[in-house]
Amino acid sequence: MSDLHVVLGDLDGLSSRFAQQADAYQALIPKMSPPAAGTGNGSVNATVAAVMDLFTLLHPQMVASIESHSKKLHNAREAYNRTEEVNRNRFLYDDLVEGFK
Numbered sequence: 884m885s886d887l888h889v890v891l892g893d894l895d896g897l898s899s900r901f902a903q904q905a906d907a908y909q910a911l912i913p914k915m916s917p918p919a920a921g922t923g924n925g926s927v928n929a930t931v932a933a934v935m936d937l938f939t940l941l942h943p944q945m946v947a948s949i950e951s952h953s954k955k956l957h958n959a960r961e962a963y964n965r966t967e968e969v970n971r972n973r974f975l976y977d978d979l980v981e982g983f984k
Contacts, residue, residue: 901950901953902953919935
């Protein structure tokens, strides 16, 4: 029984940590989008601009992925908890019925 509580607590902790890190990663977006420095070479400037545009596109997707994992961990914790409640009630019922036989 105590082992399960540790797992539930671990899932809670992981879910919270993922949610916090998604927020922290979201806060990095303005810091990760500085204007590209000019190099004096048009093709290099275009490549640097393309990479910066790629960061701008992928960053919110990474935040969404981290948030999704946080929600999945929370849902797993809730599913384990519901299963534990059902099992606890079933065994309690079985014990009560066994006592009346």
